[in-house]
Amino acid sequence: MYVCVNITSEKPSIDKLTEELLKNTDRTTGAVATFIGFVKGVVDGKKVYKLIYSAYEPYASKSLEKIAYEEAEKHGLKGVIIIHRIGELFPGDPTIYILVAAKSRHEAFTGVRNILERVKHESYIYKLEIREDGEYWVLGDGKRIQRFKEQSP
Amino acid sequence: MYVCVNITSEKPSIDKLTEELLKNTDRTTGAVATFIGFVKGVVDGKKVYKLIYSAYEPYASKSLEKIAYEEAEKHGLKGVIIIHRIGELFPGDPTIYILVAAKSRHEAFTGVRNILERVKHESYIYKLEIREDGEYWVLGDGKRIQRFKEQSP
């Protein structure tokens, strides 16, 4: 079972990640399912200027590893890669990459979906949304609190 | 709605396909779900040497386009790319790429799964499996008939 996680400001190559996954799994891998999240340019009808992601390291990376191993075990996955980007990201920028290798398409799809849901809730990664109508901390799956302390200039 | 299909012997770049999808969809795209199929090195416990895919063109491409448009309509997808490779493919080689762009992860996952199932059944694309125990035509989702006419040398 191959697991690789990374929290980084860099933008990775999906081709290289896919090759890495294939190289590190055995010859019975028939399916790779991938999810990529992108910064949306509009949320709740408001223009989004950028997102700022921050992570509580090293525990955020450890949480991603835990999710990857547990889901791989549960669904018989052959390989899992999770890359989460942090820092300033702009509309159209990719935020997260989840790649899952499995013998069949069913395992791969189930694996990638479950991993994404768990990353959203268990990852110690946090999002600030900078929009035309203010700055919002995003808590959990959609709750927003307006930022009440201006960042020092 | 952006649709691109291609039946080719070439191996495409997933990074380029993903960029193409983002470039051709609007700013509310938040999710891209991707499926890539690979030639397995072992099937039914037998070593696989190679697969030979053939397509009935131009109707195979038309069938992929039909599937892409219909599923995009049905699930509110923003973009669909389907690339199917033909010719000789060896273990570890990618055979099919399906990329789906949507506003949310749920639409993207549902879209890519449904498109894959339909491609398997409605695409006028055919597979010959060259294995250590003979050559098999694959019919539908797993039925195999041993080839009874040797290819001329």
Add this chain to the structure above:
Amino acid sequence: MIIKVKAFSVFTDILGKELVLEISDRENISLSEFIDLLAKKYSGLSKLLETIEYVILVNGERVEEEHLLRDGDEVAILPPASGGL
């Protein structure tokens, strides 16, 4: 009247990938009559058509058995697809 036949997958074992038939002894021929004619000419085809599911297309379209073929038509004989993976 010239009819082109395209075969795929297991049907190529019997018919080859492509063949061109000239029908000279009659004015017109329905799709089912044409398939019967093929089956007489190529042994093994009848048995295969009884054994597996198949689709026959004329110029890429599904048509009725009684559909009359025209000069230059392309008839394709296809087993269940196996694209995807």
Add this chain to the structure above:
Amino acid sequence: MIIKVKAFSVFTDILGKELVLEISDRENISLSEFIDLLAKKYSGLSKLLETIEYVILVNGERVEEEHLLRDGDEVAILPPASGGL
């Protein structure tokens, strides 16, 4: 005794990203006593802790409220995660 506090997301509005507290007037302090002390020092923290769900970790682990902090411990105050997309 030195305790490092790390705040994330909405908690940084009150605490900043990181602060270091020196507890000199007592031998030991439980996690809940420490959070009470923080709440006295930083107005708005109590209200926020009542308003939203949160997790407090000590050196990356979930611990009981009565857990006694030790010199050099890192206490993190975290709202619900919002990674992914």
